[in-house]
Amino acid sequence: MCGSDEGIASPDVPSREVLGTTDSPDVLEVLMEADRPQEILETLCQFADGHTEDEKARYVFRLICDEFLENIASYAYTSGNGPVYAAADARDGLRVILMDKGVPFNPLTDAKVPDVNLPLEEREVGGCGILISRKFAKRLEYRRIGDWNVTIAVIIEGSED
Amino acid sequence: MDFETTVEGTTVTVKASGKLDSIGAQEFSQATDGLSKGMKSIVLDFEDVSYVSSAGLRSVLKLKMGSKGVDLRIVKAGGMTAEIFRTAGFGSLLKDA
Numbered sequence: 001m002c003g004s005d006e007g008i009a010s011p012d013v014p015s016r017e018v019l020g021t022t023d024s025p026d027v028l029e030v031l032m033e034a035d036r037p038q039e040i041l042e043t044l045c046q047f048a049d050g051h052t053e054d055e056k057a058r059y060v061f062r063l064i065c066d067e068f069l070e071n072i073a074s075y076a077y078t079s080g081n082g083p084v085y086a087a088a089d090a091r092d093g094l095r096v097i098l099m100d101k102g103v104p105f106n107p108l109t110d111a112k113v114p115d116v117n118l119p120l121e122e123r124e125v126g127g128c129g130i131l132i133s134r135k136f137a138k139r140l141e142y143r144r145i146g147d148w149n150v151t152i153a154v155i156i157e158g159s160e161d
Numbered sequence: 162m163d164f165e166t167t168v169e170g171t172t173v174t175v176k177a178s179g180k181l182d183s184i185g186a187q188e189f190s191q192a193t194d195g196l197s198k199g200m201k202s203i204v205l206d207f208e209d210v211s212y213v214s215s216a217g218l219r220s221v222l223k224l225k226m227g228s229k230g231v232d233l234r235i236v237k238a239g240g241m242t243a244e245i246f247r248t249a250g251f252g253s254l255l256k257d258a
Binding site for chain 2: 037038056059060062063066067070114115116117118120121123125126128129131132135136
């Protein structure tokens with residue numbers, strides 16, 4: 001699943017230099033079709049579980065990957081399927097990069113967040129994913145690089161965070 | 162997920178185990194469909210629910226909305242799972258909170 005020094009084996013994935021990753025046993029890169037979110041999720045979580053003993057960090061890692069991968073699978077590609085690139089980086093702390101080539105979407109500004117103060121009977125179904133991702137990630141970042149939506153989540157802060 | 166359902170009078174208790182993720186949420190909705198009929202309270206025992214995502218929250222919210230007039234409670238939810246319910250504004254359902 002890992003590519004060359006220039007990045008994973010796809011011509012238009014941003015380079016490792018741009019993404020801040022590298023060829024290392026502590027970095028896992030995955031490139032799959034978006035309609036396989038569970039497969040991507042389990043691959044990433046298996047890697048994270050092997051790199052941290054912190055049960056809460058494992059839970060949060062799964063939660064954030066799950067939320068973003070399900071959103072990509074459901075909404076990113078309005079006409080069919082498309083690629084998802086994911087990189088889990090455990091060299092210093094733990095972070096994950098999730099990318100798709102779907103419609104431009106900044107989850108930090110474009111997502112509708114529910115009013116948690118409303119009685120449950122008056123709540124709309126949906127919107128909780130970004131809410132809980134924001135709450136439990138140490139940091140969330142969004143970039144648009146070329147045709148890619150790039151979301152970066154820091155789960156365990158490293159020395160430079 | 163696995164579900165064990167017990168009825169005592171007008172209280173139905175569902176003991177769930179596994180991950181309440183997108184797949185688990187579908188199973189939860191199937192397991193709780195029509196559950197509130199003739200009941201005054203629904204107790205969801207989440208002691209063995211190891212994980213909940215927003216899909217799981219949605220499935221609980223749908224059960225709540227479809228159970229008007231029925232008291233719905235979640236009991237024994239673990240640390241992070243309970244924290245997720247509280248963060249999403251579902252804290253009123255947590256009996257142990």
